[in-house]
Amino acid sequence: MLAEINLALPNLSPSERRVADWILAHPKEAVGAKLAHVASECGTSEPTVIRFCRRVGLSGFRELGIRLTEALSRPASYVHRDVGPDDSSSDAVIKVMDASIQSLLDMRARLSAMPVDEAVRRMSKARQIAFAGLGASGHVASDACHKFFRLGIPCSTLTDTPMILQFAAIAEANDVLVLLSHTGRWPEFAKAARIATGRGASVIAITNVASDLAAEATVLFPAQVIEDTSVFTPMSSRLAQLALLDAIHVALALARGAAASDRLRLSKNALQPGFGS
Amino acid sequence: MLAEINLALPNLSPSERRVADWILAHPKEAVGAKLAHVASECGTSEPTVIRFCRRVGLSGFRELGIRLTEALSRPASYVHRDVGPDDSSSDAVIKVMDASIQSLLDMRARLSAMPVDEAVRRMSKARQIAFAGLGASGHVASDACHKFFRLGIPCSTLTDTPMILQFAAIAEANDVLVLLSHTGRWPEFAKAARIATGRGASVIAITNVASDLAAEATVLFPAQVIEDTSVFTPMSSRLAQLALLDAIHVALALARGAAASDRLRLSKNALQPGFGS
DNA sequence: GCCAGCATGTAGTAAAATTACAGCAATATT
């Protein structure tokens, strides 16, 4: 639809063209807008807007809204397009969402290559699990902790380097340390991994394959390469990490069987109104 | 959308239900149909059709056509299949990932209906922004806070009800309170929203449309309906929320222009090795 | 300078969506 408008652009009268331009610039706003609103927004009259609709092959203004939503909700692919300062806010929003979707699709494609079973095996026997990450990864860590503890395994979150190192220093054989780091570049992470594995604990790393941390880890989940340099680009790879941890969580719940799912149910019930009274 | 109708099916009155059935059976015909046509086709009256629309969370009959075209034009892949105890771990992992992807695809399709611009406008002028959420939503809140503060707007996270209420109580006209709650069922949230709006602050809610909280909010982002009851099913709707906040964040950065993107760049540089030395 | 042809807006109209209200049925209350 938007392509058709572009196509018709040359043979439009000046005011019709203003309508076309506005619609192309604010497609989201145009959807569900009233005829009068579009007209005033384009600085023209209502009949002109209707004439525009007819000229691009539509039966009337009403159909415009429908065709437009179609065009907006079914874009060909979710390939990554960088967000730039010139993007209208609705364009930008869609691009960000597309990047996130693509990120998850990538993750799904690589899922079969991930050592989920190995991770689940170790976590299943764990005396305790600690999730460690700095900055944005810290949020992923605490989110994961919040999820996994409901399986009945003691969990904790470590969001600064001293804590991580201390945990590694006192780790025991059945402890699991999950290290989250996009780049794997913090030297303390590799150090913590070495200390922890040295004490017999399992270290699960979600990080860049090429890093020192990756080399030290017991179980390695290769993180997505962050290809973009734009400051606008969102943290879509973090979303993929969350989804991955979600998946591991469910796999772990299944592996631990009925006991774990009962605990999940109980913790879920605790949030229902009237519980405990 | 169709899923939402299905979900609402049980709590509909008889004639509303006839409308729902007919729409589910003839979705294509329903798109672009006149109110009178739908009414006669369902053997009921026009107001009943409108009441039906309202009940499934729409603003009116007009919006139904839009939402319906969205639902029809979006590719129906990655359909949700419940994870069961018999699933092998790799099956489960893929199912969870698919659910997450679907969740984001849904969000993308509904993005055009979201009041992103309105939210950005209010946030852009904000003296401060507070993100509030309990439990899992608390993580989303702190994650959002962590993202938004880099734009140069003072941000904070509120993760318990006393804090939320206190914030609302002292909120000022240009303050923005972002409330995250899947169900919108906590009465304190609606209360906080009422207090804050009463004091002239903006309340942006990401929650269930039918909730009290939704009614009190200044700007409402309808949350995805959580259709599944399985304890295994992951928190994919939370992922969608994160992605949504990401998108809003980028839109806000664009709206605030060069100053904001500079700040983003600076905060990013601060993480580079060698910075400050 | 006048006319032909087209672009654009004004004002009116038909139709469609929405609201207000009232009747009625089912359930709850005493």
Place this chain on the structure above:
DNA sequence: AATATTGCTGTAATTTTACTACATGCTGGC
């Protein structure tokens, strides 16, 4: 068992909205 209450449903009025017919003004050709 009678009454009150709640909520569903349709009728009719109201408002909004899309669309049409017509008038005005402008541009270029003669």
